[in-house]
Amino acid sequence: MSALTLLDVDNLCVTLPTASGPLSAVRGVSLSLRRGETLGIVGESGCGKSMTALSLLNLLPSGAKATMSRYAFDGETVTGRGKRGIRNLRGNRIGMIFQEPMTALNPVFPIGSQLTAVYRRHKGGSEAAARERAVMLLERVGISNAAARLAQFPHQLSGGLRQRVMIAMALMCEPSLIIADEPTTALDVTIQMQILKLLADIKTAFGTGLILITHDLGVVSHVADKIAVMYAGEVVETGRTAEILAAPRHPYTVGLLGSLPDPSRTAPGAPLATIPGTVPSLIDPPDACAFADRCARVLPRCTAAAPALRQDGPGRSIRCVNPEPAAWVA
Amino acid sequence: MSAAAQKPEVSAAAPVLEARGVTKVYSVSAGLFAAPRPLTALAGVDLAIRAGSAIGLVGESGSGKSTLARLLLGIEQPTGGAVLFDGKPLGALSRRAVARRVQPVFQDPFGSLNPSHGVAEIIGLPLAVHRVGDKAARVAELIDQVGLPRRVADARPRELSGGQRQRVAIARALAIRPDVLVCDEPTSALDVSVQAQILNLLADLRRETGVALLLISHNLSVVGHLCERVAILYLGRVVEEGPAADVLAVPRHPYAKALAASVLSVGGTGLPDLGLGQEWPNPLAIPSGCRFHPRCPSVVDACRETDPALTGVPGGSADRHTACLRVAEGTL
Amino acid sequence: MSVPAAQVRRPARWRAALTHKSLVIGGGVVLLIAIAAILAPVLTPFDPAQPDIANRLKSPFWMADTVPGHYLGTDQLGRDYLTRLLYGARISLVIGLVAVAISATIGITLGLVAGYFGGKVDAVIGFVITTRLSMPLVLIALAVVAIAGGSLTTVTLVIGLLIWDQFAVVTRTATQQARSADYVRAAEAMGCSLPHILAREILPNIMPAVIVVATVELANAILLEAALSFLGLGVQAPLPSWGLMLSEGKNFMFFDPWLITLPGLCLVTLTMAINLMGDGLRDALRSGRR
Structure with a gap:
């Protein structure tokens, strides 16, 4: 692990309880991210991309269980430090941005007090200092008249502005990593562009790492340095x-x-x-390639055993025994 | 035998469904004792849907695109202008007559199917309401037509996947062989691989039944894939209108340009600056002059005072229109 | 995203089992009482209204002064107490069910109309509901029965015409939610008639909420009938109403306490069982909708 490595997660598994038995939502996902790098996690509903993100912050729904063989953040091992370890990371060194800011912002408090509360819980200091930082960040994320905005409630802001407030909140404690779960899915396309641009600017300005979870391959193409394609709880292909x-x-x-x-x-x-x-159902998944049933290139050995994620050229891995020939686009 | 095939060829030129100068103003309550405020959802919109054609309606939140859909479906009445069916005003037709001509497909396939009813009942409802045809046979035919297995007839909506539900919704809309389907973001609640299936289905159904499509979407790629024409709506006005390929490839109105630049296609990199600023369109406070001027990167003083009309594009094809002063005078 | 909500729900098996149990136990007891009430003429050879002065105030079987055949003793007129309790269950259940049917019809209609149309219609119906809620239930019932005179029909009507408020409130809220659903808009665009939209599209989806209200109001109606009868303004003697039996038995409560404990116990058991059943139904319907 190099000194530049910000996040290193190995063999993450998430199990959710259901009426018909435990569901393996995430099945052995490994991620690594360097400082200032953007990783896009893409996949369709139910592929486990959101569960992966939530388990990094211990924000899984109750009853869900996450295990991992390694969880290192900024060179320190988080595994074994229990909830307190992750809780200290959350909001402090890892900022989180959700799809729907209305559910993440508390409707009964003005945005100012929500911004300063995060900062003072982790960093202490005076209310005045926290407010000063909040105003600075609101201006940084492109909100005009920031000082006056502090007194406003979330419902008084438009969707785009609320998402900017969420980003400012995620930035309050100078995090080294931001995890954004479908940050622009609920927004109009022109606003989406502005928010993505803002995230990219912040990444450059602060050297923050970014994990972007989305279903939109176009967004990943324009924003992410690395991509991890998830299917049925597993990373099936990853690389630049x-x-x-x-x-x-x-x-x-x-x-x-x-x-x-x-x-x-x-x-x-x-x-x-x-x-x-x-x-396929992830309740009691079979020991075979999860995509075999839908795959045009399926071989007998695809259903005999689950393929492992293997090296496929420099910095690139694939979970397939019979991939498309490398030169198909040429 | 499809409905379109029974119609004479001449009707292809005349619009089957048309909005002419349509306005819709809602009054929004501002509290118990305050006077209600007017919300102008549509301010003079012209839109013509020709038999068998596919037209895309693109706009963001507050553009009025869903209001226009409700007016074209006859669920709501315009406050000004008229909605015409075959040239006859909507007011002259009964609700049931309107329903036989135009049917909706909604965005959320989880909300658009009644959870208390079975699939066969849902698809057969329009047939029962309008007392047409052999219900059982037609339902089976529709289930085949939208590519669902016959056994879903006995299922409840909650037992189906999102894509299957959307197929059920499309089957229901087609049941009484309407002339027009109004599809309001039909794929934006679906996964991309399912979206492709539904787009293919809509294209196939159009070919097979000759039904015209009004596709409301924020996704320009989807519109460009399915439609011949596109109209771009901003705060209740059409700001650009024309052949989809032309408009998407070479947009002229600054807002259309911003929309086109917002398309993030696979293989592209980097993020262009749209130059739109932080204003957002608010239908409760429509700006003076050109309604796009507070966000427009190409704004000039005249834009703040003069509200541009939808006119032909100098140097553009005859069936292309924009509502921009600078495009009209040839400086943009 | 990712996982359907139903799959993320907590395991909490014990709670699911308890839900199941409350429905089973409550429903079982209600069913048992209903069957006993229906089969009353078969279960007992006595007439509930036939006095037998020779056998006045005999004790139930577990006490000394008992008469064979009268398992739960006799009352002050020598009428078999078990028979009167069984026939009393008939009165309670019939009044409860008819009153709930009347109130449900009124409340659901008002709620559907208010919720679907909104605006001025909603404001007017809302005012009617508020007016009804501001009136003290027992006082109004007392006043009406005092003027009109107590009888089975009057009491049923009065209760039925008074307890529709919860039906209206719940139906109105549920209708407001269902009204904005796209399946309602689809029905409108299909040219469906208003009665069709209300009865076939909206009503089935708000039934779970309505059924739960119905159980609460059933217990409520039975208690209200007992209260009115206890005050002498409800069902009139010699009909065997539990409330009336409580009232008649209170004069003997020091020497023959079973005369009030037995009907009291019946009332408590029935209303508790109905409420238990309602709780179970609510949970079962809620999880069934997932």
């Missing part, structure tokens, strides 16, 4: 964003990219590629 998106190798990544309408690639009205079948 540009390389993976230009030459996807896992059949699921290939299918996902092919299903996007893009007037510059597909003729208008022409049928889009689709992925047949549905995601």
Whole structure:
């Protein structure tokens, strides 16, 4: 592990209790992120991308259990320090941005007191100092008339402004890492662009690491340095964003990219590629490739044993025994 | 035998469903003792849907696109202007007559199907309401047509996936062979791989049944994929309108440009600066002059005073229009 | 995102089991009482209104002064007490069910109309509901019965016309929510008639809430009937109402206390069982909707 490594998580598993038995929502995910780097985690509903993020902050729904063989943040091991360890990271050294700011901001308190409360809990100091920092950050995230805004309640702000307040709140304690879970999904496209730009600026200015969880491959393409494609609770393909998106190798990544309408690639009205079948149940998943049932390149050994994530060129890994040939785009 | 095939060819040129100068003003309560404030959702919108065509309606929150959908469906009445079916005003037709011509597909397939009813009942409801045809046979035919297995007929909506539910909603909308489907963000609640299936289905159904589509979406790629024409709505006004390929490739109105630049396509990198500032469109406080001027990167003084009309684009094709002073005078 | 809500719900098996149990126990007791009430003529050879002066105030079977055949003794007129309790259950259940049917019809109709139309209609109905809520239930019932005279029909009508408020409030709120659902908008766009939309699209989805209110109001109506009868303004002698039996038995409470404890116990058991059943139903319906 180099000194630049900010986050190193190994073999993360999350189990959720359900009426029909425990559901393995995340099955052995390993992540690593360097300072100032952006990792995009993409996948469809139920692939475990949000559970992965929430387990890093111990914010899983009650009853859910997370285990990991290593959790190191900024060179220090978090595993074994229990809840207190993660709780100290949360809001302090790791900032979190959610999809719907209305659910994350408390509607009965003005935004000012919510911003200063986070800061004073972790850093102490006077209310005045905390307010000063709050005003500075609100201006930094592009909110005009910031001092007056402190007295406003979340419902008095537009969706875009609320998301900016959320970002300012995540930045209050100068975190080294920001985890953003679908931060722009609820926003209009022009506002989405502004928020993504803001996140990118902040990353450059403060050297913050960013984990961006999204279903939108376009967003990842424009924002993330690295990408991890998740399917059925596992990372199926990961590497540099540009390389993976230009030459996807896992059949699921290939299918996902092919299903996007893009007037510059597909003729208008022409049928889009689709992925047949549905995601397997993660209650008692079989010991086989989770994508085998839907895969056009399936081999007998795909259903014999679950494939392991293996090296696939420099900085690139894949969980597939029969990937697309590397040169398919050329 | 599809409904469109029975119609004479001449109707292809005349709009089957048309909004002409439509305005819609709601009054919003501002508290118990305050006078209600007017909310102008639509301020003079023209939109024509020709038989068998597909037109995309693009806009952000507050643009009035969902209000326009409700007016075209006849669920609400315009405060000004008129909605016309085959040139006849909506007021001259009964609700049931309107319902037979135009049907909706909603965004959220979890909210649009009654959880208390079975799938066969949901798809068959329009047939029962309008007392048309052999219900059982038509329901089976529709289930096949939207690519669902026959056994879903007995299922409840909660037993189906999001994509399957959206197929059920589309089958219900098609049951009485309407001329127009008004699809309000039909895929934005779905995963991308499911979105592709639903877009393919809509394209197939259009080919097979000749139904016209009004596709309301914030996703320009989806609109560009499915529609021949596109209209871009901003704060209750159409600001740009024309052939989808032209408008998306070379947008002229500054807002259309910003929208096009906001499309994050796979393979692209970096984030352009849209130059829109922090103002956001608020239909309770519509700016004077051009309603886009507070966010416009190309604003000039005249924009703050003059409200531009939708006019032809100099040098553009004849069926292309924008509402921008600077485009009209040729300086943008 | 990620996982359907139903799957993330807590395991809490004991709670699920208890939910199940309260429905089973409550429903079981209610069913038992209902069957006993229906089968009263079969279960007992006595007439509930037939005095037998020779066998006045005999004790139940576990006491000394008992008469074979009269398992729960006799009252001050020598009428078999078990028979009167069984027939009393009939009165309670019939009045309760009819009153709830009347109040549910009124309340659900008002609630549906107010919730669906909103605006001025809602304001007017809201005012009617508030007016009703501001009136003391027992006092109004007393006044009406005192003027109109007590009888089975009057009491049922008065109770039924008074306890619709909760139905209206709950239906109105649930309708307001269902009204904005897209499936209602789809029905409107389909050209469905208003009665169809209210009865077929909205009502089935608000039934769980209404059923829970119905159980609460059933217990409420039974207690109200007992109270009115106890005060002599409800069901009139010689009909065997539990409230009336309590009232008649209170004169003998020092020497023959079973005369008031037995009907009291019946009332408590029935209302508790109904409430238990309501709790169980609420939980069962709630989890069933997932």
